[in-house]
Amino acid sequence: MPDYQPLRLRVPEPTSRPGDQPDFSAFHFPVAGSVSKPPIDVDFNDIIEHAMTTIRVLNKDGEAVGPWADSISDDILLKGLRAMLTTRVFDERMMALQRQGKTSFYMKCTGEEAIAVGHQLALQQGDMNFPTYRQQGLLIAQDYPLENMINQILSNAHDPLKGRQLPIMYSAKDHGFFSISGNLGTQYIQAVGWAMASAIKGDTRVASAWIGDGATASNDFHAALVNASVYRPPVILNIVNNQWAISTFSGFAGEGRDTTFAERAHGYSIAALRVDGNDFPAVYAVSKWAAERARRGYGPTLIEWVTYRVAPHSTADDPSRYRPKEESDAWPMGDPVLRLKNHLIQRGIWSEQQHQDLEGELTQHIRDIAKTCTEHGILGEGSKACDMFEDVYETMPAHLVAQKQECEALNND
Amino acid sequence: MPDYQPLRLRVPEPTSRPGDQPDFSAFHFPVAGSVSKPPIDVDFNDIIEHAMTTIRVLNKDGEAVGPWADSISDDILLKGLRAMLTTRVFDERMMALQRQGKTSFYMKCTGEEAIAVGHQLALQQGDMNFPTYRQQGLLIAQDYPLENMINQILSNAHDPLKGRQLPIMYSAKDHGFFSISGNLGTQYIQAVGWAMASAIKGDTRVASAWIGDGATASNDFHAALVNASVYRPPVILNIVNNQWAISTFSGFAGEGRDTTFAERAHGYSIAALRVDGNDFPAVYAVSKWAAERARRGYGPTLIEWVTYRVAPHSTADDPSRYRPKEESDAWPMGDPVLRLKNHLIQRGIWSEQQHQDLEGELTQHIRDIAKTCTEHGILGEGSKACDMFEDVYETMPAHLVAQKQECEALNND
Amino acid sequence: MTKLDIGELPEAGRAISDMSMIEAIRDAMDVCMGRDENVVVFGEDVGYFGGVFRCTADLQEKYSSQRVFDSPINESGIVGVGVGMAAYGLRPCVEVQFADYIYPAYDQIVSEAARLRSRSAGDFTAPITIRTPCGGGIFGGQTHSQSPESLFTHVAGLKTLMPSNPYDAKGMLIAAIEDNDPVVFFEPKRLYNGPFDGHHDRPAQSWKGHPLGAVPEGHYTVPLGKARIAREGAAVSVITYGTMVYVATQAAEEMGIDAEVIDLRSLNPLDMDTIRDSVQKTGRCLVLHEATLTSGFGAELSAKIQEHCFYHLEVPIKRVAGWDTPYPHAQEWHYFPSPKRVGLALQSLVEETV
Amino acid sequence: MTKLDIGELPEAGRAISDMSMIEAIRDAMDVCMGRDENVVVFGEDVGYFGGVFRCTADLQEKYSSQRVFDSPINESGIVGVGVGMAAYGLRPCVEVQFADYIYPAYDQIVSEAARLRSRSAGDFTAPITIRTPCGGGIFGGQTHSQSPESLFTHVAGLKTLMPSNPYDAKGMLIAAIEDNDPVVFFEPKRLYNGPFDGHHDRPAQSWKGHPLGAVPEGHYTVPLGKARIAREGAAVSVITYGTMVYVATQAAEEMGIDAEVIDLRSLNPLDMDTIRDSVQKTGRCLVLHEATLTSGFGAELSAKIQEHCFYHLEVPIKRVAGWDTPYPHAQEWHYFPSPKRVGLALQSLVEETV
Ligand SMILES: Cc1ncc(C[n+]2csc(CCOP(=O)(O)OP(=O)(O)O)c2C)c(N)n1
Ligand SMILES: Cc1ncc(C[n+]2csc(CCOP(=O)(O)OP(=O)(O)O)c2C)c(N)n1
Ligand SMILES: [Mg+2]
Numbered sequence A, B: 001m002p003d004y005q006p007l008r009l010r011v012p013e014p015t016s017r018p019g020d021q022p023d024f025s026a027f028h029f030p031v032a033g034s035v036s037k038p039p040i041d042v043d044f045n046d047i048i049e050h051a052m053t054t055i056r057v058l059n060k061d062g063e064a065v066g067p068w069a070d071s072i073s074d075d076i077l078l079k080g081l082r083a084m085l086t087t088r089v090f091d092e093r094m095m096a097l098q099r100q101g102k103t104s105f106y107m108k109c110t111g112e113e114a115i116a117v118g119h120q121l122a123l124q125q126g127d128m129n130f131p132t133y134r135q136q137g138l139l140i141a142q143d144y145p146l147e148n149m150i151n152q153i154l155s156n157a158h159d160p161l162k163g164r165q166l167p168i169m170y171s172a173k174d175h176g177f178f179s180i181s182g183n184l185g186t187q188y189i190q191a192v193g194w195a196m197a198s199a200i201k202g203d204t205r206v207a208s209a210w211i212g213d214g215a216t217a218s219n220d221f222h223a224a225l226v227n228a229s230v231y232r233p234p235v236i237l238n239i240v241n242n243q244w245a246i247s248t249f250s251g252f253a254g255e256g257r258d259t260t261f262a263e264r265a266h267g268y269s270i271a272a273l274r275v276d277g278n279d280f281p282a283v284y285a286v287s288k289w290a291a292e293r294a295r296r297g298y299g300p301t302l303i304e305w306v307t308y309r310v311a312p313h314s315t316a317d318d319p320s321r322y323r324p325k326e327e328s329d330a331w332p333m334g335d336p337v338l339r340l341k342n343h344l345i346q347r348g349i350w351s352e353q354q355h356q357d358l359e360g361e362l363t364q365h366i367r368d369i370a371k372t373c374t375e376h377g378i379l380g381e382g383s384k385a386c387d388m389f390e391d392v393y394e395t396m397p398a399h400l401v402a403q404k405q406e407c408e409a410l411n412n413d
Numbered sequence C, D: 001m002t003k004l005d006i007g008e009l010p011e012a013g014r015a016i017s018d019m020s021m022i023e024a025i026r027d028a029m030d031v032c033m034g035r036d037e038n039v040v041v042f043g044e045d046v047g048y049f050g051g052v053f054r055c056t057a058d059l060q061e062k063y064s065s066q067r068v069f070d071s072p073i074n075e076s077g078i079v080g081v082g083v084g085m086a087a088y089g090l091r092p093c094v095e096v097q098f099a100d101y102i103y104p105a106y107d108q109i110v111s112e113a114a115r116l117r118s119r120s121a122g123d124f125t126a127p128i129t130i131r132t133p134c135g136g137g138i139f140g141g142q143t144h145s146q147s148p149e150s151l152f153t154h155v156a157g158l159k160t161l162m163p164s165n166p167y168d169a170k171g172m173l174i175a176a177i178e179d180n181d182p183v184v185f186f187e188p189k190r191l192y193n194g195p196f197d198g199h200h201d202r203p204a205q206s207w208k209g210h211p212l213g214a215v216p217e218g219h220y221t222v223p224l225g226k227a228r229i230a231r232e233g234a235a236v237s238v239i240t241y242g243t244m245v246y247v248a249t250q251a252a253e254e255m256g257i258d259a260e261v262i263d264l265r266s267l268n269p270l271d272m273d274t275i276r277d278s279v280q281k282t283g284r285c286l287v288l289h290e291a292t293l294t295s296g297f298g299a300e301l302s303a304k305i306q307e308h309c310f311y312h313l314e315v316p317i318k319r320v321a322g323w324d325t326p327y328p329h330a331q332e333w334h335y336f337p338s339p340k341r342v343g344l345a346l347q348s349l350v351e352e353t354v
């Protein structure tokens, strides 16, 4: 075959690496308000374009424009801003605790606050999120007690999870927040199963599944889409595309110049939309639409939230090793908190002063809570040494009873 | 939420069940020759329609028409017919052996012969198929010794796989035929890895991956598409959509009124085509196109072959329990052998008489071979009792040496 | 000589029918679905068709496709969906078509079902039952013959069961479905239609007329974690489960050895009391299973038995098990521990002197 | 007292450098890639970044992204791609970021890599090495701490290794990459930067200056299937591997017990000769590992030891292992077998009289 050239493996490269200029020139976003809002019973086939474009509501001047802008109330906007700001301040405080050695580990969602907060505000009591570790906003938007979160992070005597889980791996059934798994992707198919149960029982509860751009490559992503395609249960399939999976850019999950993650849904007959995840009103409106669609029996919706992971992957990560330090500043969609703040000011229901005051108030508030929490112990202090034998099974079997006794004897010596 | 209606789970149902009239009214196929043939370097995005339609070459009158009809020679067509007929006759003979109790198990590919045969003829020496259990045509089209196949099926003294594998789970590296796995889907991602190796080595060998409609639901299907999307290696991703997976129709793998399996590829930036799998010239031409595309460095192509599983799933299956007996006769795409035969006659290079003669000759030939093979043993006769310890590792470790001795002692008593 | 201890006897007067293990398993699901509308059943080919082994036949017709349905060919999805449903409050009883195909679901079983209660401190639970046919002897080759039970006994949070007869199968499956923890329920497929003593060249036996094929109608349970003495004896203890219960009994009869055969039924939780009593009585012990030897469940049994009974053991514990090879197709009767192989092991155990 | 048997010594005069286990592992891949262009390395974050534990740092730069690259987050795909490449003729050395995330790849490892040679009668083979960090002690919670080795020792066709020091890690990894069978290579992450004796509250030690951190440059192998006597002794044998080698040694020192500590290095194939010699000499045996007790590899060890050494055993074999629970986050030092727990076990073993 002399006329065939030797092949080479194509290995994707991000547009820039440390030392390079950040380069988002390949990102093209339509102007705010330009994408239509389909009826909730729309066939997936009729909104193919919605997976290729980007739904945006806030324009350059901070105005909310277009068909997705209508339904949103001042109340929701103010709640949203407060929750987003709380999330951001909370993240900063927890990072500080980690630096002080009070917790071993933390994960921030900086730059992505609008997604979880906006989504949660669009759900109803009784719905269930199957979150990843970067959706703390789901809890904060519902006024879940920050104490619980901090006690969990500190693995102290008041930790609702009794020190068993890595910090931030919350579980809060009453708040529609499924136990976070350290194993990527697994919860995506569980959300589909939960939604199937809702349909089997004749209920109208909605499941909301969460996954990152990187983890869309995992097998259970496919399991989820196949099952959602077949049984069409009331589930929202969220993909948080924050461009990075630890050190690996989204190209290694198959995002390409010509495809979006949202388009994965089409091959499964699933309606899909792609949304500016840093645009709170857009997040809220699209989430509301998808939840309503699910609750009315029109089945699953996949939503790709386009955003940027401003923070390091976790406290164990140093992004300056694999991407330009300035990349997050160059992110063309801006900062979600700032954009919402500007919109509220433009809308006439908020001011710089109010914002500063709120930030100060939240900072103080969270500092106080954190302080109280640390009094119940840090870094596992206060958690029971031999607690691990509990909740392995509903009833402790004989061999665990014996092992627990041995564990206790060792501790009492 | 009083205004929400209780949800119900959507559970797909095929159009007909035993007792019903077969119903293929939802199947719409374009006329032969109407689908364009793109250049091999086409971008996946420019042939989106090719995944939704059906490429066909043979028209109602048995003529080969349209852009996909050109390159095919008389020689290939005659070879194809012979191999397809051999496959069919072989299947019948092996079924007879099974009924006679000479093998415990068999799987036919009746109605699907054009796919494996046409595809294999479009590949080159050095390429590698990663087949399922329903691609015996890949071997037969290369004149792989039928003796080897029958000896394997009989698990006799001459079985190249030494009785270790279930009948029909062939392996033939020299013939570009990867060891068949009983585990569905696993080989799809391996094919991608093999193709990646070809690219890494700077070779131009092509891998061809095979999967059934049912098994597209399996996780490794996704693993394969993601990796193919990322590294764009020289791989052809074949989906044989024969409508059924044992008793389960393709709707349970997510095929819907509005989506084809081929369309799954788009979300991964992979070029995809959907083809009439019962149309030999179409199979050959599209396979040739995809192989050339791969060999020239334009990456993966996914092909959905639309066909119908005329046979029971295996000798352990009775399809009359879950689909109308007449369904296979009602299949709108007809019989691949008959269609090719008619085309050759129409083309003036074949006749009814020649066809009958060939069929008679092959029947006799295969009967003879089968007879000789049974002389080397049936149902495991002639395979070595304690062979199983070989090939577990390259070098037998001490514990297996000891176990083998024990096994042999038990046999010599 | 064989003692037919069928566990907790249902109350007197209950109707009893002869059932195969398949019928008993189906009946268990039927009983559970009838009593609790949260019980749902799904898996590959289990809906309209009723399962490739017919274990779910007629259930879809009886309970509708809302509660009994086919699944996509994705075992990870089957279990993942089940975990989600269980978190909702349902009690899924799912089928993995062959135990050889359970590996794609391994992550969902180990990392999710088994961990959920613990990692959420009881906030969420996963009461799911995973039924799967295991074992060889049906000429099924290496992908229709495996016995992977020890891959599950290693996993904290799971219960692992393997019944050996219709009576136990029904009672244990009902107990499993009603249990609030995830259960992996192995069904030795070679026993589906009758007890099997390893003599593959003799006519197959059926459950019809067999005392353990006499299955009470309606609801009853066999408690999880209770072994059964399948045969009483004083010379040597055979600790086993599944198909090997019959092989052991047969081997003992053939060799005329006074062996006590314990059918564990439940591997985790394990009934150490029954094992200990027997081994301390006999002082000699054979651990027997069809699964591959190395790191099979027999390893755990042997380790535990010598921990508990060391000073009673007169000779070393022996293990007889499938060889450390893939399950071969044509040579399966050389892999499957035969009555002869088991008999020779029993003989050497009773004859060995210190 | 600790005997530093470092296996086959490389020829005299070879340059030696102090290396951490991370450096030794990286060096092994470097050596293999330099010698054989069929060796390729990939996994999540292993390419540009060099791995979350830095085990592949600089390799991409040295060998290009054609041979060292990042993978999608899909462990089944990582192994599946590797099996396909191996069938082509390459020698992939892949990384699974944490052993806790190996389960999605379990099917590809068990049903494919392990079976390929056998099922194709040698027509195809799968010389793939799967590296994965295991074990706890880094405050990683239940998904960054597991030791699932026994799930692999049960699988015929696989080799399962776990080095405990830089010298072995390099020599064993080279041997694994050069081996023509699939190897699962567990790296006890708590040993990456230094030996660790279980005293988590004392200052961390480094490999610098440690005899086992002295790693020859270039090519050498530690043969697979050969155990190492980490500490000689006559009173009791400790059969262990990985991090527990140091805990055992420490416990023996603290208790003043003349224990012989065997570092298995390779679990399958297993060096029964070394184990037998030791246990027959001491007559007392502790089996020790960090993994969960039930059906852990210690079960197999205990079963095999009593089969081979029954008449030499003076007291029952003891197992000390992780409890049968998920690995807890905050309480990890109560899960991790401590020097105290090991020491008490040793004491009871040497003090027990019949
Ligand atoms: C099955 C599995 N494989 C690997 C990991 C290790 N891991 C943790 S987070 C992460 C990256 C995930 O990236 P992405 O899905 O994009 O989410 P993000 O962190 O950006 O929110 C990886 C590889 C894991 N937790 N689970
Ligand atoms: C992982 C796995 N799950 C289940 C099975 C059992 N099984 C064998 S063939 C089959 C149906 C496959 O259907 P399809 O992929 O459409 O191929 P076809 O038989 O139609 O050619 C099933 C479920 C298997 N072999 N492997
Ligand atoms: Mg990400």
Ligand SMILES: [Mg+2]
Binding pocket: B212, B213, B214, B240, B241, B242, B243, B244, B245, B246, B309
């Ligand atoms: Mg099919």
